[in-house]
Amino acid sequence: MATETSVDIRDVALAAEARPLVEQLAADAVAGKLAAQDATLWGPDAESEASIRLSWTTLHESSRPLLAEIDALRAELHAEGLDRIVLAGMGGSSLAPEVITATAGVPLVVLDTTDPGQVADALSGDLDRTVLVVSSKSGTTVETDSHRRIFERAFTQNGIDPVTRIIVVTDPGSPMESAAREAGYRKVFTADPHVGGRYSALTAFGLVPSGLAGADVAALLDDAAAAFRRLSTNDADNPALQLAAALGAAHAKGAEKVVFADTGSGIKGFGDWVEQLIAESTGKNGTGLLPVVVENTEAPGFADAGPDATTVAVGPGVNGARISTTGPLGGMFLLWEFATAVAGRLLGIDPFDQPDVEAAKKAARALLDGPAGGPAATPALVDGSIEVHASGDWLTAGVGTVAEALRAFLATAPERGYLSVQAYLDRLDDASTAVLRPELARRTGLQTTFGWGPRFLHSTGQYHKGGHQNGVFLQITGAVEADLEVPDRPYTLAGLQRAQALGDGQVLADRGRPVLRLHLTDRAAGLVELVKAVQDLRSLEDRA
CATH class of the missing domain: 3.40.50.10490 (Glucose-6-phosphate isomerase like protein; domain 1)
Known part of the structure; x- marks a missing residue:
């Protein structure tokens, strides 16, 4: 390196x-x-937000007191045989720790999903060695709160006092901080509130789970300090x-x-x-x-x-x-x-706000408040193990296969537009999705992104609604074999996952963007059929 x-x-x-x-x-x-930390750099409209979002520039210094706390807690955990770290967090609370630990070559189980299979996989690990780090800046992130509830029940059912196994990272004064202290969780770390989530890699959100997992986070701050000396020069x-x-x-x-x-x-x-x-x-x-x-x-x-x-x-x-x-x-x-x-x-924009992120969350919450996560959707067509659901009027009569539906959908992309593939699946088990991005990009000539839902909602989801409005959106959802209840909540993980996909699709459609949702009634078979349908796109073009 x-x-x-x-x-x-x-x-x-x-x-x-x-x-x-x-x-x-x-x-x-x-x-x-x-x-x-001059908040006037982006103009008067951005000054209010920028004034409370710039502390990330000196984290290489201000985060150093955390190092001793992390080291002490890690030693304490290891002395008790607790060396499996599971991180429940979304967006900025999970992306940086995942990069840090993967680069360092130390294990960290990251939960940034609402897929029941992927969460069940994390639960199936050795709970006797497991510590759960619950990370949320706002303290109200629905995915992270669901993970905490599920793990708390699992610990209890296995004869483990959950308060000894849960560590919280949040902003001071958040609902999670007060709830965690009231519950008596093992440790509560509060991060600098003047740092936005996507700039939080060197705050407690990035350092605590990474350091507990065994990454050298002190070296990370040293490298940032060395870079700062160059990056701050005029x-x-x-x-x-x-x-x-x-x-x-x-x-x-x-x-x-x-x-x-x-x-x-x-x-x-x-x-x-x-x-x-x-x-x-x-x-x-x-x-x-x-x-x-x-x-x-x-x-x-x-x-x-x-x-x-x-x-x-x-x-x-x-x-x-x-x-x-x-x-x-x-x-x-x-x-x-x-x-x-x-x-x-x-x-000419404010780089610290995210004005369009909340729309999808509101739509998902509205669906969750309805019966069973919202009304059942009737597919426009069914081809093998794949149901086809379309928004807009681009799916014309006579379309009878997934490949034909894909072709009609992709024809809506404007010149120099882009294709966003969004998979609400298990990113550990549904591995064949890896071929979809390059195959679609190769056959369409469009710049093509791939995101795991709902993770991307905390990432590129802002751009899809607020950026250049030239994207077309392919959602992939799948049937769930074994669902997981969310304790003391009126929904299951599968219901939440479905609401997030439908809610985001609804927001995109309301903004005039084409959305195609392919629902796999059998995930394994459906993914094979979908890959074949993508590969058939070229032959359809040749026959046109």
Whole structure:
């Protein structure tokens, strides 16, 4: 892994276009003002929100007192034979710890799903060795609260006092803090409230679960501190200013998508973390940068990126990458946070709010309040193990197969639009979904994103509603073999998962976006049939 955080704008034309922006940003002392937490950088409309969201710039210093607490708690847990850490968290509460622990090579079970099968898999581990870390900034995240209730019951049923096994990370004054202290849970960590979730990698939300799992979080802060010294300087060699300027210049010429491929960075899963940071920070007011995470540099979307996309290598530069970013993980966190905040200034938006995230949550709650998670939906057609549900009037008479429905749906995508694939499934067991993104991208020529539901709702979900309105949305849901009750709640996990898919689909459809939902009545068979239908798209085109 690289030891110095750096940016290389490999595209000569892009470097030339970015240079004046870099010089202007340096002349305006933007980096120094950002490091000093100047809330005026994004204009008067954003100043109120920015004034309570900028403490992330100095977390490499302010988070250090946490290190001793984490070390002491980990030693205490290990002395009791407790070495299996399960993290219940969504969005910023889970993405950074997953990257940190995967990169460090230490085990962490991450629950950022409402799929009963995936939650049951986490429950099937050795509960005698298990500690549950419950992470929620607001303290009201429905998925995380459901996980806590389910694990609390499981601990009790196995003769374990749950208060000895639950650790909470939340904002001070949140409903979760007061409930956790009242319940007497083993430990309550409160994070800096002046840091938004997607900028929270170096707060307690990122450090506590990662440190308890065995990652060297002190080194993470050291690497961030070293990067800060470069990123806070007001000169044209500042990597964050260079990166922000390149993204801003590319966007100004129509490159509204940023395609990420790892080129040997040594960082595992960085694209998933940076996806949320960029999408939620910039995707609003009808503009923004859409992150597209691809499998490798040969994958469709990277190797054949069009004029609407900028390609970024996470790691050493390679042919086809317009930009490469390198550095240790702590430095890369800070580099992209600085660059994203500065890019917000160039795009003329507030990079710290997320005005469109709540819509899908409200729609899901409305469905949950109805009987059995809402009314049963009648499919437009059934093909084998797949039910086809469509919003809008694009599904015409005569369409009788999944492949034909896909073809009609994809025809609604505008030029330089994008396809979002959203799988409300088990991301551990439903592995064949991995081929869908590259297969669809290859056959459609569209930039194609893939998100696990409901995880993506806390990530790219903001962009889908607030960013460039040129996306089409393919939802994949599946029948549940064994559901899980959520104790003291009037819904099950399967009901919650269904409500989240239908609720988000409804919000997208209400905004005029095409939505196709494919429901797998048999998950294993349905996924095989779906992959075949995607592969049949080319033959349908050939017959047209």
